Amino acid sequence: MHTCTNALLPALREAGAGSAIVNISSGSAILPGPPMAHHAAAKAALDNYGKALAAGLAPAGIRVTVIMPGNVLTPGADEVRQSFDDAMGVELAAVTADIPPGAPETLATSPKPSPTSSRTERSGSPGQA
Structure with a gap:
């Protein structure tokens, strides 16, 4: 991450104000x-x-935004959860049972960062990581 960011910084600085770096995190960072x-x-x-x-x-x-999606119910996410279940012998559903999943339709209404903000965004239902 650091190497990639440093490689791109000269171009971002040249582009000037309004440039952005967007990273995708995970709700698991806080839960x-x-x-x-x-x-x-x-x-x-x-x-x-x-x-x-x-x-x-x-x-x-230069704006830096970290997007932190939570647990979302989609077929693709279900496949990922199942692959962890199979590979690790762990019931991932039991581990994440207390996390209310977001529905795919809530993603379109997630808060959007303002052009001048630098903050972590969370999507999904209140209280969700």
Whole structure:
């Protein structure tokens, strides 16, 4: 992440104010589950990297946004959950049972960052990671 960002920074600075970096995180960064501890740690690091980068690049007008989708019920996500169940012998549904899943139609109404904001966004229902 750091290497890629540093490689692109000269072009972003040249483009000037209004440039943006968007990273995709995960709700597991703030609500980790045992079978995905490594994933949760990496996403938490990405969140903090984004916050620090946003503070450093704000004076140049470069926006940094970290999007943090939560648990969403879609066929693709169901396949991913099933593959973890199969590979790890863990009932992932039991691990995530207390997390209310978002419905795909809520994604279109998720809060959108303003052109001048640098913050973490969450999609889905209230209280959801």
